[in-house]
Amino acid sequence: MNQTFRILFVDDEPWLSEALRISMECRGFDCISKTNASAAWQILEKGNVDVVVTDIMMPGGDLFDDVNSEETGFEFIRRIRQRWPRQSIICLSVIADTSKIEALKKKSILYLRKGETPLATAIKLIESKATGKTSFY
């Protein structure tokens, strides 16, 4: 990869997705991890993030103080879409609420299940979102 692509991981339990992060780093991606939505928002404001990979249930931090922690990710995604409509976002979680997942898909946000989606698939999907090249998936 000549150009370095940057991925922002937002997860309050980063150790649960460490395997994915390590795999992306070993493929030459620049990975940043933040454990709450506010800290991640500050990174986004600086720009240069190719893909945001975010959890749903997580602390909001100061900027999302009024949001229920079980729904932080949804609000985080909503605000990103409002401010940066073209930002690539992938949702990585273990929530099982199908209606909410469907709503995300309608906004063309990929939904990956932590540990359930095969790791190789998750890597390919993030890779293709970041580089803009269509993978075989």
Place this chain on the structure above:
Amino acid sequence: MTEIEQLKHEVELLKKQLDESKRMSRVYLQNVAHQLTAPLGAIKWSIEALKDESIPVHRRGNLLRSVYSQATILVHLIKNFALMSNLEADEQLGQMRNQEDIDPMLLAINLTNDFQPQAAEQGNKKIEVDDFSFKTVLAGRKLKAEKNLIAQALSNLLENAVKYADEDSRIFVRGESGDGFGISVTSIGLPITEVDKKRIFERGERGATAQKRVPAGTGIGLYLASRVMRLHEGTITLDANGKKSQFTLNFPKNRIK
């Protein structure tokens, strides 16, 4: 109100209670499923990554450490659920048949070793057992108790401390003197509010600040620890001041011999 109206009112009340109880058990089951799925998913992905030849040796160490600590979390969780179901079935008398003389310091060291990888992984935290305090208080004496239950109670305190302590902080396990003997776990991290202090040992309770900082949790760890202590005629106490929290398992004098 006629007798029939009163009966109708009571039936409606019972129906409401039943609905609420059903809702709570549904929420609890969803929570349990989430708690089990997350570490299993992490283990699965770590194993998949370990098969990837492009990952260098030093990163493989991280993945193996992650597998170990997630497996520890799972074992601990499942033991908690088993203990919970036994207590619900009121089998506490049966559980107290295997009392033995245990060395609390050794128990604390073994459990600390178990949780150390998790502590390191979750923000470079470290658990330290103050062996001098145990030796001073116990002076060679042993604690008569049900080892598995005490291990589970102390594990719950350690797991919470690891979860809520500040990054790069130290968690201390000490032997305490007093009316009897105590094992304390002290950490610096999430403050516990006055409101939360009153309800923290109740089943299904998680402090508001705890929920905000760590959304996932079963809310049964401290409840189980307090039930275990009651079975041993002891207590569990909390001394919290600002960011410092100290939970202590207190055993009566007659259990130290």
